[in-house]
Amino acid sequence: MTAPHHVPGVRSVIGVDAGTVSLREADHLVHRLADGLRLPDGTVACTHLVRTADRRGTTVSFALPDETAAQTVWQRLTGLADPDPGLGAVLGDRTHGPAPAARTAQPGAAEHVRRSGGRAVLYPGADRLTGTVTLADLLATSAIERVVVVGSPFAAEPDPRTPVVTQDHVRPEWRDGRLTLALVPAAGGTLAPFEVPNPTPCCADHS
Template sequence: MTDGLVPAGSPAGTIPTVAAARSAPVVAAASVAATRSRPVVAAASVAATRYGPIAAAASVVVHAPGAAARIVGVSLGHRTLAEADHWIQELDPAPVLACTHLVPDPYPHVAISLLTPETFGTEPSLQPAADAAATGPAGRAVVFPGSARLTGTLSVSEILQRSSIARVEILGSGPAGPSAIVDTGDFVRPQFRSGELVLVTTPAAGGVLIPFERRDPTPCCAAH
């Protein structure tokens, strides 16, 4: 297993990648982020629209006040999801959308795609990984419109209203009903599939659902 990651460029959607939007600079994403009822239909659409690879990547950030957000790839060689998540959550300003991607070259690691106006310098050896993250078809979302509001115990209806998540699924059972209760554990990492964010859950004690990916996996899963 790969902790919910799929290789960048894989046709299967187990994690969100944001596709490159070179000619559409994402005015919609900014306005969507400000829309409380459905903060990201537009961001998801932009993420799903690919116009070709975008050069981007790692380490040095160049601030560009007033610049339009677009998809960039970043590869810093993070070995784990936790390391990549921490780096994403330390970004200031925060990106509109940030996803992680498992890439195989030049060695297996976690690359990142961002919907942001910022520019990142890149190390040449990691450029292919950054490009793969920026243009791949799937990803695992860490930051997305409304993500900060998904804490505590919420109904499926509340999750859909508060964030850009398009639907909540129960693993192996299909969509969850709007009144189903989800104990988020303050850790929500939806998958990006076919231009939308999907939160996969699993039944837990007490008749509630919990996200399939947990902050602290059980011992049987932690080794995979």
């Protein structure tokens, strides 16, 4: 099932590696930087897995609404009064921080630019996806463009009225250029996000 909602301005993407290992740590990093950098509305922040000989963990990326916003956030990031000494960042051909971390941040940023991968933590409408919402409302009020139900027949289209039990933890992913949410059948004819909070919704104090 799809929605016509499109995320604007994903071509101005900042990649960051701060040495996080787990997805939960990366989620915390996204929220911490979002607070410190005063990200504008329309920003999409994603996590990315890193599996190299030198680094196994996660990086994050921030797609800003336009180039001007990206320049402003980059200046804030590089001018942080109390920066993480291990944080590396990249924006286009510019880098900041330790060279190894900046290099590791680049593939996630490129992946986000292509919309070929990345697990979205912040995106337009994410704050509305709490409690239980209908599938139709989930698609209409957020940047999520498509849902897939894991284990369902390929041709099956879920009823737009189906309740989705969000558990306040909805993490869609970029797939083939569209922000896609994987769902699974849940009790009572409902659906739930495939990814469950571990162990509880991240960064409740940021909401």
